[in-house]
Amino acid sequence: MTIRFDNSYAALPAGFYTRLDPTPVKAPRLLAFNDDLATLLGIAKDDLPDLAATFAGNSVPEGAAPLAQLYAGHQFGNWNPQLGDGRAILLGEVVGTDGQRRDIQLKGSGPTPYSRMGDGRAWLGPVLREYVVSEAMHALGIPTTRALAAVETGEPVFREQGALPGAVLTRVAASHLRVGTFQIFAARGEIAHLKTLTQYAIERHYPEADGPMGLLTAVRDAQARLIAQWMSVGFIHGVMNTDNCAISGETIDYGPCAFMDVYHPNTVFSSIDQFGRYAYSNQPDIVVWNLAQLATALIQQTSDKEAAVEEATAIVHAIPGLIREHWAEMFLRKIGITNAQDGDLDLVTDLLQRMAENQADFTNTFRSLSAESTRDQFTDPAAFDSWEDGWRARVAQEADPISVINAANPAFIPRNHRIEQMIDAAVAGDYALFERLGSVLSTPYDDQPDHADLKRPPKPDEVVPATFCGT
Template identity: 60%
Template sequence: MTLHIPFDNTYARLPAPLFTRQAPVPVRAPELLAFNHPLAQDLGITGDDDVDELGRVFSGNEIAAGADPLAQLYAGHQFGHWNPQLGDGRAILLGEAAGFDIQLKGSGRTPYSRNGDGRAWIGPVLREFVVSEAMHTLGIPTTRALAAVATGETIQRETTLPGAILTRVASSHIRVGTFQVLAARQDYAGLQALYEHAVARHHPEATDPLDFLSGVIERQAQLVTKWMNVGFIHGVMNTDNCSISGETIDYGPCAFMDAYHPMTVFSSIDRQGRYAWARQADIIVWNMAQLATALVPLMPNQDEAIQAFTGAVHAMPDRLNTLWNATLLRKIGIARGQPGDQDLATELLQMMSSQGADFTNTFAALSGDTARDQFTDREAFDTWATKWHTRIKSTPDAEATMQAANPILIPRNHRIEHMIQAAVTGDMAPFTRLMQAYARPFDRDPEFTDLTHAPTEQERVRATFCGT
């Protein structure tokens, strides 16, 4: 084997209840679809020039030296309902390199699969590859995509579809639900070991569980604010999909808004709008309350811990509001707010919602002074714009502030669907083009102008799906 991955598998040294050691289930005919060579270099991977070998290793057909494959255990609240045991039902953690997890998704059944087949089809695999890498270039903390491999097998969903496996890279795959499962089982020795591991890996500055909780809260507040800045809707913010590292994880029924409406939902399973765009800030507070509850047993005085943890969680909405207000002002070119600025920004959002203005294109066009084209009532926009121009004319850095805050390109849902439909037929050209475009999401590149267009009525994607 010429491929070398510098594995050092710290999670595999944690107590056994946290995982089950298991190799990936081999596939019939692995074929490499995409490989992220710059990310491989960052991970210290060498010898990654043999396409066939990459296909074998990142399908799970061949285990690289130093790997210690395992499926992780966790629990979680799914749409607010407690599920005492979940876990990697279709994923295998190969190990860690340069401090990052390397995980195969779609690698076969595990003890946590329940009724699932443990596999993935090419649609969700390429969707996560494109969207997670776009999130990275947008400056949003996220898991990354290292490889996509076709399996040469078909799997059954609503129809028969081509199978594929994604190799995902993450700072770790430790979730709120990982803490929850040990707390629920009253495995306090395991909970302490997990806490110490998570502190060393993600929050080395933490001196106790309260410090740790506060660090996680801040990372999650920053993350969700950045999601909202680009109109991203995670779609399934269950506690088992909430990473301790503060990275975006599990790109199932995620989507980006086109026309702005704060209660936008795409996920086919979110029938009550629990995870709508505007509710994500509330839900992350709820998730942090569940983490706080799981951490209480680690404190010597639990009554004092409950009081302190409650204070940390209750302070989170104000922090989120502060972050979002500052973010929204930057989107209209105001880096340092003054009284009345928030009302000005809110008025724009209200006009966008009532007139169906495109979220990304409206903000991007502010710096080009063509935003009025996004509105049906242009006189109303002109009235607002007069006030806005008056406010920013004395702000010399307004243009640069807007350009840094507002991307030109996002992974629009209809473009992702077109890419997937082409890939199912064996055409990877749209995938390659999207990867090229989203590598520079803040650039106005004439080559990719078509990717900025909002969908037509016929192109609109009304629902997104988990893929399981």
């Protein structure tokens, strides 16, 4: 296999990571390989045995610089002074055919010094979930890490459910720099490392940024748009800890994530989110909280801390307004409006309220606005009927509302019950649904009538009440 590594993170001081190779597995078997992404990365694949060995961690490619990254973070608001890659190894970086630098990381590749008594492994279910959902997010046009390969290890992984098939995911990211990467050096008072990291992040992601506050502003802008994009497709991250908040503005970590079926703003799926900290409607507030932690860390390297606090406060306080601007633009498009007028947002909020009261499916309700079946989404169709007249009168002033609606609202999302069905089938050795979901979700805005069953919300006995981290 040819991978043209060009490693910059490994050139940073040793205090940023621990160098080590992935732990080999017993019998690697390739389950999926993303040819399109491989082409973008400039990777030329040879034969299947090499692919399986490489992406299981059994064969470290020439030019790689394997390491586990160090970081800290707030988890559900509680400070953890040292986290780090407990089950992941960064193989290295490549500059793709588009000129963009990306990390290639093996997830589930064995224990590291940061494993905290964990086994460093992943089981098949979370690997397939992240593969499908991250690629679906990419197809939806939302910044995200991506999946290059999935490999079964031939070894069991032990979780609460008992013995489960092990697997390794190859994750590709603009970088794996997180808010928590800055937090650990600030908390330790390692200001030289903090300055080095800040300059590295600026050069890698935001070369136009001027110093720590310029970086904070750039990350703020990227995260504000990302959160609005999540909201626009009904996505709930589930673990928006500072160690899962990427400086690049990409969605990272697809553990207990989910897309809503029935709309309600307080929807929570994560089994470990007992108090709804990361509920759907709380995500804008949480990103403010996370960026305040980044600001606190960045300030530690400044000479005039009083001035830096004042500037950082203004930067962070602007986030809610930015999210509202992006949210308004995206949700107006979801109902076919591109030229905003006074009162338009009332149409959106009124519709959402009626959806919540009538158990309307989030994705299907918005998508069906371009057809004639929207009222069927409501337990009381009259709730839609009394909204529809005002909306139709408004969109009659738009040039092509149907095209706008179809471009803003996916026909297909990775629904929780289908993901669970996919995992159950794969554990039994059947990967047909995994392959089908991957194909359909690669073009989520197309109608694809042959796959209309994948648009169906779950039946009562198919509802997935909670999602899990997999660790």
